[in-house]
Amino acid sequence: MLDAEARFLLELMDTATKNGRPRLETLPHAVGRHAVDKMSEDGEADPPEVAEVADGGFSGPASELRFRRYRPQNPMGGAKPGLLPTLVYYHGGGFVIGNIETHDSTCRRVANKSGCQVISIDYRLAPEHPFPAPIDDGVAAFRHIRDNAELFGADAARIAVGGDSAGGAIAAVICQICRDAGEAAPAFQMLIYPATDSSRESASRTAFAEGYLLSKPLMDWFWEAYVPEGVDLADLRLSPLLAKDFTGLPPAFVLTAGYDPLRDEGRAYADKLIDAGVKTTYVNYPGTIHGFFSMTRFLKQGLKANDEAAGVMAAFFGS
Numbered sequence: 001m002l003d004a005e006a007r008f009l010l011e012l013m014d015t016a017t018k019n020g021r022p023r024l025e026t027l028p029h030a031v032g033r034h035a036v037d038k039m040s041e042d043g044e045a046d047p048p049e050v051a052e053v054a055d056g057g058f059s060g061p062a063s064e065l066r067f068r069r070y071r072p073q074n075p076m077g078g079a080k081p082g083l084l085p086t087l088v089y090y091h092g093g094g095f096v097i098g099n100i101e102t103h104d105s106t107c108r109r110v111a112n113k114s115g116c117q118v119i120s121i122d123y124r125l126a127p128e129h130p131f132p133a134p135i136d137d138g139v140a141a142f143r144h145i146r147d148n149a150e151l152f153g154a155d156a157a158r159i160a161v162g163g164d165s166a167g168g169a170i171a172a173v174i175c176q177i178c179r180d181a182g183e184a185a186p187a188f189q190m191l192i193y194p195a196t197d198s199s200r201e202s203a204s205r206t207a208f209a210e211g212y213l214l215s216k217p218l219m220d221w222f223w224e225a226y227v228p229e230g231v232d233l234a235d236l237r238l239s240p241l242l243a244k245d246f247t248g249l250p251p252a253f254v255l256t257a258g259y260d261p262l263r264d265e266g267r268a269y270a271d272k273l274i275d276a277g278v279k280t281t282y283v284n285y286p287g288t289i290h291g292f293f294s295m296t297r298f299l300k301q302g303l304k305a306n307d308e309a310a311g312v313m314a315a316f317f318g319s
Contacts, residue, residue, distance in 0.1 A: 002259055003287035009298050010213065010289070025221035029127050032221075033097045040098065044105035045296035045303065048112055049073065055100075058144050061136045062129075065144075066122040068100045069152065072111040083150065084117040085158035085317035087190065088142050092165030092294070094222030095126050095134045103164075106294045106306060113310035115319035116160070117153060119145060123170070127225035134226075135237050138170035139177055146184060158317050160250075162190025162309075164293050165262070166222075169195045172240045172269065175249050188316050189252045190309055192293045193262050194269060196241040198223070199233040202264035212259045214290040219261065241269050246276035253312045255293070255305060258286035281312050 002010075017023060024032045052071035057064040071084070089107055091098040100122045111118040123137035142161055149156035161171040168191040178185035209216035227238065236243055254270035256263045263284070270282035285292065288301045293309075296302040313319075 001287055002289075003299075003301060005299050005301070006259070006288045006292070009295070010211070013213070023217070025215075025217045029096055029221075029225050033125070036093075036097050037099060037102050040093075040102035040294065041104070043295045043297050044103070045109075047105040048108050050108050050111055053108075060124075060140050062133070063124070065137055065141055066100065067141070068104070068107070068120045068122075070107055070111040070118045070120070071153070072115050072117065083153060083155040085115075085160070085187075085313075085319050086117040086119060086145070086149075086152065086154035087111075087114070087160045087162050087313065088145055088186075089118050089120045090123065090138055090161070090163030090167030090170040091120065092163065092167045092192075092291070093125075094219070095131070095166045095226040096222050097125070098166075103294055105296065109296075109303070109306045110310045110313075113307050114314040114317075116158075116310075116313060116317060119152065119154075126222075130225065131227050131231060132237055134166070135170060135173055139174050142174050142178075142186065143183075158187050160188035160190060160313060160317075161186040162188075162192070162253075162313075163194075164192035165195060165290065168192050168266075169240065172196060173237050176236060176240055176243055179248050186250050188313060189250050190313060191252060191254045191266065191269065192305075192309065193256050193260050193266050193290055194254070195262055195265065196239065196269040197265045198227070198238045199242065202261075202268075204264040205261040208259055208261045208263075212261070212289050214261055216261070241265055241272065243272075246272045246278060249273060249276070249278050251279040251316060253281045253309055254283075255309060256282075256284045257288045257290055257292055258284060259288065260290040262290060283308065 091103040256266040273280040292299045
């Protein structure tokens with residue numbers, strides 16, 4: 001059953017549409033991005049204080065990659081000292097919308113609750129920069145932070161990747177690419193309702209195609225911008241669920257939402273990891289919708305999910 005808070009939010013959105021607010025998928029991508037990013041910022045709970053916030057940038061595959069680094073507060077006061085376990089975080093938004101600001105409060109909360117540093121990455125977006133640009137930026141960002149860990153105040157042996165939706169997909173792909181290249185991979189992966197299979201329609205994509213925020217028309221709007229015509233949707237950078245081998249991937253936390261079109265492919269990805277012997281925590285929040293992890297001003301289940309994800313990472317890193 002849909003949670004009361006999620007139902008109320010969906011009804012508000014439906015009323016706004018009936019009163020003339022255009023649906024995102026009817027707008028040009030640049031126009032829609034501006035409008036939704038502001039709404040996303042406003043949809044997060046008030047940002048908690050952290051010990052330190054620092055913005056910066058480094059050279060990416062085609063341009064500078066901006067980042068924001070959050071140092072968690074020490075429960076006893078002040079900043080936690082020394083090199084910290086670190087989560088490299090990639091925001092969601094269908095590879096078209098979202099930025100550092102839209103996930104600021106979420107990253108702050110995860111940092112404080114986990115005792116880990118969080119570094120949020122502002123990767124390039126479609127349609128200006130279609131596939132594989134966001135993936136290339138994500139991989140480059142992880143490699144740069146891994147190879148310069150001390151400069152970022154990070155413990156090189158304890159660097160995780162994570163993200164929600166499109167960001168979760170980027171994190172999963174990074175783990176596969178690093179393993180297949182035989183290079184140092186992330187120590188942990190936090191996958192929040194990740195998009196893992198673009199090659200086919202799952203049962204949840206069909207069941208929740210309309211009425212639950214992330215609709216089929218909206219997903220089509222994202223993919224038309226992101227994926228150039230003729231690209232094979234079975235490419236593992238678009239559909240990491242199709243990988244033949246899941247052994248040797250990092251331990252994982254995988255979260256899904258019950259009324260999310262991406263629910264089944266997230267669960268399937270967790271099952272593949274578990275079947276391959278990868279230590280994996282899987283949790284489904286049955287009464288809520290896609291996006292709830294960062295819609296914490298309206299959906300208290302999002303706050304709970306933030307804390308649960310952070311708690312699992314804290315337990316893994318001993319932070």
